[in-house]
Amino acid sequence: MDRIEKVINGEYDNHMMPFLWMHGEERNVIKDYLEKIAGCGMGAVCLESRPYEAFLEEPWWKDLEFITGECERLGMDVWILDDKHFPTGYAAGMIEERYPQLRKMYLTVRSLDFVGPKKNGRILLKWLKTDRPNIMNVGAEKPELCDSDCGETQVLGVLAARKSGDREIDEESILFLPYEEEKGILKWDIPEGEWSVFLLSATYQGGEAATEGYLNPLQREAAEVLLETVYVPHYERLKEKFGTVIKGFFSDEPRLGNAKGPDASIGRYEMPLPWKPGMERELAAELDLSEQELMKRLLLLFLGDSAGAHEIRYQYMDFISRMYSENFSNVIGNWCTERGIEYIGHVIEDNNAHARLGYGAGHFFKSMSGQDMSGIDVVLHQLMPRQNRHMFKSFTSTGWDGEFFTFGLARLGASLGHLDPRKKGRTMCEVFGAYGWAEGLKLMKWITDHMVANGVNYFVPHAFSMKDFPDLDCPPHLYAHGNNPEFTYLNILSEYTNRLGFLLSGGKHGGNTGLLYHAEAEWSGNYMLFQKPARVMSENQIEFDILSADMLTQSRTVGGGQIVVNGQKFCSLIVPYAQRLPEKLIKSLVRLGENGLNILFIDELPEALSEKGGDIGLLNKLHSISRVCTLQELPEKLEGETDRLITDREVPYLRYYHYFHEDGEIFLLFNEDLYENLNVHVTFPTDQPLHGYAPMENRRVDLPREGEGYSITLAKGELMVLYTNTAEEKETKVGNVLSQAAVFEAVNAFSLKNQHWTVEVGKGLGGPKQQIWEFDSLPDLDRISELEDFSGELIYRTEFSSCLEQMSLVIEEVNEIAEVHLNGISVGRRISYPYAFDLTGYSIGGKNVLEIRVVNNLGRYRKDYLSQFIVMEPLGITGDVVLYSRRNDLIEEG
Known part of the structure; x- marks a missing residue:
């Protein structure tokens, strides 16, 4: 396969564009960071004001000119986050300052309850136009309702309905009542019984406090303000870089913002609803209703469980999700297309918000319509190993929906990337952010593998912060001015990710x-x-x-x-x-x-x-041609040509992804479990012979066939690629490294656990500067008080004697990066399982000197707030260290 040949030869493109957080740093700092990012295998940056106080002012432009020049020198691409600070929609403060009429607007309903009959009733409604004043705080009462409190609120209609319960109404009794708004008085002959009077208003008051003053994404003019404020000045200042060094803009978490949080499901959550000026006329025309009749139906957005209530909720959500798509996403995307650049980013998908109001944008597919890649993000511990069944507590008080983040999010994003022609098969994920310093490369690789195994092929690592270390803003930070001890090994993850992204692009x-x-x-x-x-x-x-x-x-x-x-x-x-x-x-x-x-x-x-008024006969037709099954029955009911693996047992943590190129197929397998190895016999949906490729080592591996399938062995968190090939392959080296998960035909195993070991403290933070300990066996370093807060490098050394040339070394458990040297020569580096190293060609007859350099993350040293949600691993090597050989020859202690 052509793409396999290319990745083995190092001929692959960039699939990583990390955030570079800008605050107004000195040029030497910016230059150093760009060089470090390029040097670790990432070929692009996404510039983010975090915030940059002089955003859109001369210092910003000078820094961008410097950065684009440096990136051109380094062969890097540039993306630009499209606002002064996230989330997108602030428009650098311009909406609130100059265009207040384009702020988010809401439909609200407030009510009063009365009992009739009462002729010539007079009801004071002016107070329903605003939030209730604080009359219970003595000395802070407002003597009278100020015009400023309700002057921006437009009454759409006054309704009344007979009560049928505590918060229930008789929907057939809804009345539209004439109301003299300038007097603030409703004159009404109240019929007999209990009645609720409702005031429907369009207002700028309320909504999510964090995005108060943000643009209204339902109004095209609001998106145009964002363009004129942010996009156009960048284009005018850096036009010659557009489409070359500058690839495009990134929108971060724009939203409807009518309520805080992900639970704002229409009809199930009490909240104001997104609105825009004149929407009552547009919606009435679309539904072929008079405005008075529409007002009656709008009340059911907030109350009721009838077919009519569900109908208007569907119609409302369908309308505003289209308005978001047409008047925000498409407006920005089309502007970028016309100038030869691309528009990417993501909305908030958290806990099912993608189909809701509040944090959501109404409908995931529609909200991303103008973007040139599909986009999602995982932050704040949303995706964690085995946290896949229930809500689990983390940074948020309500917790995260583990089932959504494990089985929904990545596949949702990738499906849009696959099926929307505009996306060209590309799906981006913002990854790693705000997990805390206890997130190291092992967890980052696992998150990456999860995304890749679901079809994600572009990544925005979060983040490189140029603030002085330690920056408290949402760690971990990937470089941290050289203080992150794992940065030296970040290129391993970057190159691995780029290889996989390249393999899973350009096909179907x-x-x-x-x-x-x-x-x-x-x-x-x-x-x-x-x-x-x-x-x-x-x-x-x-x-x-x-x-x-x-x-x-x-x-x-x-x-x-x-x-x-x-x-x-x-x-x-x-x-x-x-x-x-x-x-x-x-x-x-x-x-x-x-x-x-x-x-x-x-x-x-x-x-x-x-x-309500649809063709019911359609349901009868549908029932006659469809089948019903339970979730448990689903696998057996999927018949015929279903693309699936056949396994010899249930393997719930085995993930499968199938991808086609013109000259072959790729079958990607991932053991998503970080707790147990996996051994399984698999039959693939192809008659072609399969070859193996190890993306971490970047080489082919032997894959002997057994019967109709293959015996697959994957270590904890290990990913492998199998592929067919329609073209004749060139001869390249085939690897056969002993895996930790399955010792290949090994007839001799020799544990080094009870050897004499020395442990030396290398570069790090929170420990002694220079210290060497000697031990009669592999030590438990957590017992050493001087290392209680240590993050950095530990150097293990021992010796063994052997007459073997073919052998492998396996470290069963280590926290969390291991680099092996044998006889002074580097054998290899591993950032996750399997910690297996081929010593062939490095071992010599007689005494061999083994050195294992172990590096952990900064969680142990920093003990930051966000790290409390991750179980920290013990220090250093905590499992056995074993030598395996193919021959029954003696390996002895040195």
């Missing part, structure tokens, strides 16, 4: 099972999160992509009941449980099912359409 994803994105179902009633079936398929090595409703309605059918989306074929579609689905989607499902697509609904078929 192989998954032929589709999984419906659940957003419309969530807006319309009861629903199942898409990660539920995603988990089942992942744990059963079934390849799949997540499809939006729009992708299905726009898909075309081909022979054999298959559908095609952006050139990728699907033979089955999984629909998570949905009480209701939109009529246009149901029509598409009927069309696709009648053409032979295998459609599986989880648990139940839809009971209704999202729209």
Whole structure:
């Protein structure tokens, strides 16, 4: 395969563009950091004001001119984060300062309860236009409601409805009432019974406090202010660099921002709703309603559980998610395209926010429509080994949804990258940020492998901070002015990531099972999160992509009941449980099912359409051509040409990713478990012979066939690549390093645990400057009080005698980087399992001097706030150190 040949020869491109945080540092510091980033194998930077107080002022432009010049010299690309500080939408303060009418606007409802009958009732409503004054704080009362408190609030309508419970109304009784807003008085003959009076308003008050004064992403004019404020000045100042050194802009976590947090699911969470001026007219026209009738329906955005309530919630969410796409994402993306650059970034996906309001942007697929790569991020311990079943407590008070972050997020992002032609098969993930200094290269590699095994092929490491060490802002920092002891080994991860990114680019994803994105179902009633079936398929090595409703309605059918989306074929579609689905989607499902697509609904078929007045007959047709199964039954119900692995036992931590190039196929396997090794016999969905490639060592490996499949051995957290080849391969070196997970045909094992060892303190922080200890066996260094706070390098030395030339060394457990020298020559470096080293060609007859340099992360020294959420490993080598040989020859203690 051509791409395998190229990576082995070092001919691959860059897939890493780390954040470089700018605060106004000196040029020598900037130059040093750029050289360090380039030197560790990262061929781009994403510049972020964190904040840079003179952003968009002359010092900023001078620094950018210097940086682009240096990057041109170093062969690096430049991306620019598009605001003075994250999240995107602040527009460098310009919205609040000059365009307050383009701030986020909200639809609110406030109510009062009354009892009738009462003729000629007069109800004071002016106070409902603003937040309740603090009348209980003696001495701080407002004597009267100020005009400034409610002058920016527009009353859209006054409604009344008969109460049917504590917070329930009789929806058939809703009345639209005339109201003289200038007087602030409602005049109404109250009918008999208990009634609620509601004031619907459009206001700039409320919403998420952290993004107060931010732009309204539903208004095109607001996005244009961001362009004029940030994008255009960069273009005018650095036009000659655009499309060459400057690759584009990065939006970081823009959002609807009507509420704080990820739980803002329409109809389930009390909150103001995103709005824009005149939206009542646009929405009424789209729904073919009078504005008075629309007002009655808008009340049901906040109250009720009827079909009508779910209908308007679906219609509202569909509308605003399109407005976000058309008036924010596409406006920026098209501007960039016209100038020969690209637009990338990500929204907030956390805890299912991607299909919601608040932190979300309404609909993941629509929110990313204008971007040239799909994009996601993992920060703050959201993705952790084995934290994949429940909510787990970490930095946030509510915790993280482990099932979403493990089985949903990466596959969601990669599916958009696969299926949207604009993305060109590219998916970016912002990684490593705010895990604390206890996150070292071992965990970073595991996060990278998880992403790659789900289809992510570009990475934005978070981050390089140029502030003086220690910068308290969201560590770890990858260089930290040379204070991060693991920086010396960062190039191992960078080159490994670039190789994998290159291998999984330029082709097509192989998954032929589709999984419906659940957003419309969530807006319309009861629903199942898409990660539920995603988990089942992942744990059963079934390849799949997540499809939006729009992708299905726009898909075309081909022979054999298959559908095609952006050139990728699907033979089955999984629909998570949905009480209701939109009529246009149901029509598409009927069309696709009648053409032979295998459609599986989880648990139940839809009971209704999202729209009340839709064609109910469509449901009957759908029921006749679809099947229903439980999550547990799903693997066996996926028949025919399903892209999956056949294993000799259940292996829930084995991840599988299938990728096609013109001259062959790639099968990527990853043992996602960092606690146990994995041994399994696998049959692959191909008749072609498979070859092995070890991306960490960058060489081919032997892969003998056993029957119809292959016996696969993966160490904890190990990833391997298998591939077919339609072209004749060149002769290249084939490696066969002894793995920690399976000692290959070894007939002799010799433990060095009880040897005489010396341990020397190398460069580091928090320990003695120079110290050498001697031990009769491998020591427990946690017992040494002088090393309680040590982060840095420890040098282990011992000797052994052997007449063997072919042998390997395995370190069972070490924290967390190991570099082995034998007889003064470097044998290799490992940043994660397997810590296995081929000593062939380095060992000599007689006495051999073994040196193992061990480096840990800064968590032990810094003990920072964010590191409390990661279990810190013990210091140094904590498992056995074993020599393996193929021959039964004697290895002796030195």
